[in-house]
Each structure stands twice: as structure tokens, then as C-alpha cells.
Amino acid sequence: MKVGILSGGGDAPGINAVIRAVVRKGIRNYGYEIVGIRDGWRGLIEGKLIPLDLEAISGMLPRGGSILGTSRTNPFKNEGGAQKILKNVKENGLDAVVVIGGEDTLGVAYKLYEMGLPCVAVPKTIDNDLAGTDYTFGFNTAVHIATEALDRLHTTAEAHHRVIILEVMGRYTGWIALEAGIAGGADAILIPEKPFDIDEVCGYIKQRQNRGRTFSLIVVAEGAKSKGGEEIVYSRGVDEFGHPRLGGVGYYLGKEIEKCMDIETRVVVLGHLQRGGSPTAFDRVLATRYGIAAIDLVHKGQFGRMVALQRNRIVSVLLKDVIGKRKTVDLTLYEVSKVFFG
Numbered sequence: 217m218k219v220g221i222l223s224g225g226g227d228a229p230g231i232n233a234v235i236r237a238v239v240r241k242g243i244r245n246y247g248y249e250i251v252g253i254r255d256g257w258r259g260l261i262e263g264k265l266i267p268l269d270l271e272a273i274s275g276m277l278p279r280g281g282s283i284l285g286t287s288r289t290n291p292f293k294n295e296g297g298a299q300k301i302l303k304n305v306k307e308n309g310l311d312a313v314v315v316i317g318g319e320d321t322l323g324v325a326y327k328l329y330e331m332g333l334p335c336v337a338v339p340k341t342i343d344n345d346l347a348g349t350d351y352t353f354g355f356n357t358a359v360h361i362a363t364e365a366l367d368r369l370h371t372t373a374e375a376h377h378r379v380i381i382l383e384v385m386g387r388y389t390g391w392i393a394l395e396a397g398i399a400g401g402a403d404a405i406l407i408p409e410k411p412f413d414i415d416e417v418c419g420y421i422k423q424r425q426n427r428g429r430t431f432s433l434i435v436v437a438e439g440a441k442s443k444g445g446e447e448i449v450y451s452r453g454v455d456e457f458g459h460p461r462l463g464g465v466g467y468y469l470g471k472e473i474e475k476c477m478d479i480e481t482r483v484v485v486l487g488h489l490q491r492g493g494s495p496t497a498f499d500r501v502l503a504t505r506y507g508i509a510a511i512d513l514v515h516k517g518q519f520g521r522m523v524a525l526q527r528n529r530i531v532s533v534l535l536k537d538v539i540g541k542r543k544t545v546d547l548t549l550y551e552v553s554k555v556f557f558g
Contacts, residue, residue, distance in 0.1 A: 218249045219514055220265065220305070221314040223282045224256030224289070224321030228342045228354025229495030230503035231282040234316055236273040237507025243270060246515050251310070256317070257324055258289035260301040265308055277504075278494045291324060298328060305333060312514045314507075316340045318352070319542070322522065326535040329520045336513040337522035337535055338506045342490060345389040347541035348533040349524035353503040358385065358490040359395045362435070365486055366400025369433060377430040379421060379473055379481040383466030385490050386437030390545050392490070397435040398553050404432070405553050406469070408439040409545045417469070418476040423558035425479075440465055505530050 221238055223231045235252070242248040252272075254264035266284075276283065291297030305313065312334045315325040318341035325335050339346045344355035362384050373380040382402075384392045390407020397405035404420045406412045421432045441447050448464040463485065470481040495503065502525065509523040509530045521532040 217246070217311045217514075218251065218309050219312045219314060219511070220251050220253050220260075220308075220310045221268070221284070221316070222253035222256050222259060223284055223286045223316040223340065224324070225286060225318045225340070226288075226342070227281050227286050227491050228340050228352075229280045229357040229491070229493065230353035230499040231284075231286075231316055231340065232276040232279045233495065233500050233503035234338050234340075234353070234507040234510070235268070235283065236276045237504045238314055238511045239268045239273045240270065241508050242511045242514075246511070248511075248514075251308070252284045253313070255285040256287040256289055256321065257291050257297075257301065258287045259284075260304055260313075261289070261291060261294060261297050263304045263308070277500060280491075280493045280495060288320070290320070292327065298331060301328060302331060302333060312336070312519065314338065314510045314514065318343070319346060319539075322346075322535060323539050326520070326539045329535065334517075334519040336510050336519060336532075337538075338510050339522055339524060342392065343386055343389055344391040345543050346538065347543045348522060348538040349526065351502060351525050353499045353506065354491075354495070355391065356498040356502075357493075357496045358392050359399065360496050361490050361493070362392055362396035362486060363399040365484065365489075366396060366402060366433060366435065369484060370401065373431040373433055373482075376480070379432045379434065379470075379479055381434045381436060381466045381470050381473075381481065381483045383436050383438055383463075383483065383485045385486070387439045388542060388544075390437040390440065393435045393437040393440075394545055394550060394553060398549075398556075400433070400435070401556070402433050402435040402553075404434045404557050405550075406434065406436040406440040406465075407545055407550070408437055408441070409547070410550065411441055411443040411445070413443050414469075414472045414476065418473060420558035421473070421477060421479065434469070436465055436469055438463060438465060
């Protein structure tokens, strides 16, 4: 059997661990031929395939990024894209494709599966917003990086008596902001699921001032917006999946706080630092478990499914039950975080 593997969408620490697990078990246990597909769906449209053997995966476990590259290519936005993929799969003798991706990449996988592509999916997004699984790999690493940033910002904010705002990723959900904010002792956490009131945010800062605390740390997800307001975008263009390029809510918030209060405010946008570098131990283990489970599904011929983590067990769920759904923040956990606001 010949199996292809690709990663699409934004990179996340742990992709290489998935690839490593698929290749190692696929070759050693099942005797499969494994090939890598360059740059996500674009690679299947253009026929960019490379062989992956045991030598190719040596030393990959701690590496971030993706040795195969990635892209936000939507084959259904490219004329004849889906048909080219099916043609290239047939011409290259691929019996199955392991697809590593988030909501958009897996949405494409499901459409192609319905058109006849034998595929299994691995959930990947640092936003942790995919339905059907408790955690996606990459999320733990992103939270760790954001928490470390908060630890560092705490000391400089305290020294200069400033408000410092940390803007983190999270287009539609605030999982990174929430968990990093709790772990890093943020004085307010703003997420897309709960539109914020600027007066309320300033109220938290005033509460701290009344207790003699002359600085505050605020964590805001990039997709957070004020009550009655709209998402703040970096540019008006959208990608092939219709998503705007978000960014700037931290600076908006900083200006509004300075209008409201006589306190110096600074903004730090963590950006792609959250995606870079080595995955945490948790993400290495999770990604490895996902890769093993994915190639096992291929071996069983159970296509159209996604591997998932549920109650610390690796299971599989139907792709059709995942697509079009979003796992939003647990508001019970958000209520826990509010105890420490102000």
C-alpha cells in the first residue's frame, strides 16, 4: 500500500511528530510505502510528492514547523483543483492520504472523501477549536509560550507602573487567551465568545489601583471585539477560505484605556511566536499518538474519519460529525478566571 501525508493551514508545533509516527509505523509494522505531499492541498494539485523513509524522519521529533511545508490552499477555489487532486492521487498510485489540518483543511478532506478520496484526518490547530476532540496538538505549546510571555511582562509592567496588553491568537475562540491568562495571572482576559465593555475593563484596572497595585496585565484574543463592535482586521483581504487577517485589537484596547484613564499602556502582539519552535512534551506525545492512530485507521480501511483525544483515550470520529462545528471556550472555566479580574 502507498500512503501520502500532507499538512495544510497554519503550522503548529507537533506536525513533524505526526509525520514521524505515520512513517515509522507504516513502514515497520505494515510494510507500506509512505510519501510526503509538499505544501498541503497545493502539493496534490501540482503533484509535488517526495519519498519518506526511516532516514528522512530521523531527528524530527523536537522540530517545529513542517518538513513538508504547508499552505492555505482551497482546491475548490481553484478551477479544476479537486479534479486535479483526484487525478494525481490515481496517477501516483496513492491508496490513502493522511491529512493533518484544522477546520478548513479537514473540510476540504471531507468533500474530497465524498468524491472518492480515501483519507483519514489528524486534528491540528493551536486555537484548540476543533469539535470532536478534547485537545488539538500545538495548543499546549502556544499556551506555554503565551504564559512565559506573561511572566516576563509582569516584571516590566510592575517596574514601570504600566498596563500591558498581550494580544494572542484566537480568531473565533479564546482558548489560548483563557488558559494562558489563568496560568499567567492576567488581571483581565478578553475572548471572542464574550464581547467586552471598555468601561468594565477600566474598572478592573481601577480596582487594582484602589488596592495599591500600580500595574495590570490584560490578555486579549485577536478575534475579541467590544460589545456592539466588529472584529478588528489588519487588512481587508481574505484568504481562500474567506477568513480576514485579524490583528490590532490590542492597540485598539490600549488607546481606549489611555482615553479612559491616566495610565501608560503598552501592547505586545505575540503573533507567530506562538507557532514557532519546539513542541512541548505534551504536544510531542499527543501528536505521536495521533500519527499512530491515523496509520492504524488506514490499515483498517476506516476512511472518512478523524483521530481524536477524548478523556485521555485516542478514538476516531466521523469527519462529517466534525465539519462545520466549532468548539468554543468552556464558559465555566471563564467564570473561574473572572474571580481574578481586577
